[in-house]
Amino acid sequence: MRRSILLAVAAVLVMGCIGPFADTFDEAVQDTPADYDECCIGADRAVLGKLAGVPVIAGADLDTLRVDAVATSQQLDESAADWHKDGDGLIADDDTHEYVLALLTRLPGGDPKIHPVTTVIVSARLADAWRVGCPANATEPCAVPTRYESAPLVDPQDGDPISSSIVAVRVPVGQTVLLTAGDPKPGGAAVDLRTGRAVKIPVGSRLPALLGAGLALAIAFAIRAVDDGALRQYSGTALYASMIYAGVFVIRPRTTPLVAGAAAIVFCWAMETFQLTGIPAELSSRSLLARYVFGVTFDPADLVWYPVGVVPLVLVHLLITRKFHGVSRADGIHHG
Known part of the structure; x- marks a missing residue:
C-alpha cells in the first residue's frame, strides 16, 4: 500500500513538472x-x-x-x-x-x-x-x-x-x-x-563597458608615446584604475556605480600593496604583459592616483543615471 502511494505521488510530480499538466500544476503551486x-x-x-x-x-x-x-x-x-x-x-x-x-x-x-x-x-x-x-x-x-x-x-x-x-x-x-x-x-x-x-x-550589455576599458587603454598608450615623465607615470596609474572600473561592468553589468567604484579602488590598492612582496617585480622582468598588469615597485603616490581615475567616472555615471531615471513633469503632487 505504501509503495502504491509513493508511486502515485511520484507520477503526479512527474506529470505536473514535465507532463501534460505542467501548466496547471505551476499555476496551482505558484502565485x-x-x-x-x-x-x-x-x-x-x-x-x-x-x-x-x-x-x-x-x-x-x-x-x-x-x-x-x-x-x-x-x-x-x-x-x-x-x-x-x-x-x-x-x-x-x-x-x-x-x-x-x-x-x-x-x-x-x-x-x-x-x-x-x-x-x-x-x-x-x-x-x-x-x-x-x-x-x-x-x-x-x-x-x-x-x-x-x-x-x-x-x-x-x-x-x-x-x-x-x-x-x-x-x-x-x-x-x-x-x-x-x-x-x-x-x-x-x-x-x-x-x-x-x-x-x-537599462541596457543589459557589456559592450559599453568593453568600449570604455578599451578607450582608457588607448589613451594610456597614446600618452606613453608622447611623454616620458610624470604625466606618463601618473596618468597611466589613473587610467589603469579607470580601466578596472569599466572591467567591473564587463564582469557584472548590473553593478551600481558606487559599488563598482569601490571595488575598482580596493582592487587597485590591493595590487599596489602586492608589489611590496617583490613578486610583481620578478614577473615583470620576464613578461611585458605582467609589467602592465601588476606593475613593478610600490609607490605610495599611486594610492592617491587610483581614486583620481575612478571617482570622476563614478560621478559622471551617477549623473547620467539620475538624468535617465529622474526626469518628471513639474506638475507636483495632486490629490484625487
Missing part, C-alpha cells in the same frame, strides 16, 4: 507574478484617486500618450471601476501584493485616430526590465519580466478612440512597473508607474 486590466473610459485624476484611495502623483509624456497620473495602493475601490478585461483577478488583495495604477490620456493636439500600443513591464528590479530571455551561460538566477501589450486608449467594445483610461497592475510588493509606447527596447523611453517619472530602460 501569478502580476495581473493586468484596464478600466474607466474618460477617467480623470479624481476617478484614479477614488479607485486607489490614495493621493495620485503627476506622470510624464511618452511618444504617443501621456501618463497623466499614477498611484500605488494596497486595496482598490471596486465601485469606481468598470473593468475592460478580467477585473476579478485584480481584486484578490493580500499582504504580499499591491496595485500600481496609471491614468493614460492622449497628448494634446495628437491624432485622435491613432491607436497607441503600450507595453507594461513588471520586474523585480529596474535593472532587469531589459531582459527578453535568460542567457544560455547564465551563472545566477535570471528572472524574465512579465509583459502585457495593449491599446488602452481604444474602446474595447467598438474599437473607437477614447480620451483616457486607467491601467491597473497587481504586482508583488515593491516590484518595478514600467510602461512603454510600443515594443520596449534597451535604452528606450519608459515611464515608471510607481513614481510617474520618465526613465530609460
Whole structure:
C-alpha cells in the first residue's frame, strides 16, 4: 500500500513538472507574478484617486500618450471601476501584493485616430526590465519580466478612440512597473508607474563597458608615446584604475556605480600593496604583459592616483543615471 502511494505521488510530480499538466500544476503551486486590466473610459485624476484611495502623483509624456497620473495602493475601490478585461483577478488583495495604477490620456493636439500600443513591464528590479530571455551561460538566477501589450486608449467594445483610461497592475510588493509606447527596447523611453517619472530602460550589455576599458587603454598608450615623465607615470596609474572600473561592468553589468567604484579602488590598492612582496617585480622582468598588469615597485603616490581615475567616472555615471531615471513633469503632487 505504501509503495502504491509513493508511486502515485511520484507520477503526479512527474506529470505536473514535465507532463501534460505542467501548466496547471505551476499555476496551482505558484502565485501569478502580476495581473493586468484596464478600466474607466474618460477617467480623470479624481476617478484614479477614488479607485486607489490614495493621493495620485503627476506622470510624464511618452511618444504617443501621456501618463497623466499614477498611484500605488494596497486595496482598490471596486465601485469606481468598470473593468475592460478580467477585473476579478485584480481584486484578490493580500499582504504580499499591491496595485500600481496609471491614468493614460492622449497628448494634446495628437491624432485622435491613432491607436497607441503600450507595453507594461513588471520586474523585480529596474535593472532587469531589459531582459527578453535568460542567457544560455547564465551563472545566477535570471528572472524574465512579465509583459502585457495593449491599446488602452481604444474602446474595447467598438474599437473607437477614447480620451483616457486607467491601467491597473497587481504586482508583488515593491516590484518595478514600467510602461512603454510600443515594443520596449534597451535604452528606450519608459515611464515608471510607481513614481510617474520618465526613465530609460537599462541596457543589459557589456559592450559599453568593453568600449570604455578599451578607450582608457588607448589613451594610456597614446600618452606613453608622447611623454616620458610624470604625466606618463601618473596618468597611466589613473587610467589603469579607470580601466578596472569599466572591467567591473564587463564582469557584472548590473553593478551600481558606487559599488563598482569601490571595488575598482580596493582592487587597485590591493595590487599596489602586492608589489611590496617583490613578486610583481620578478614577473615583470620576464613578461611585458605582467609589467602592465601588476606593475613593478610600490609607490605610495599611486594610492592617491587610483581614486583620481575612478571617482570622476563614478560621478559622471551617477549623473547620467539620475538624468535617465529622474526626469518628471513639474506638475507636483495632486490629490484625487
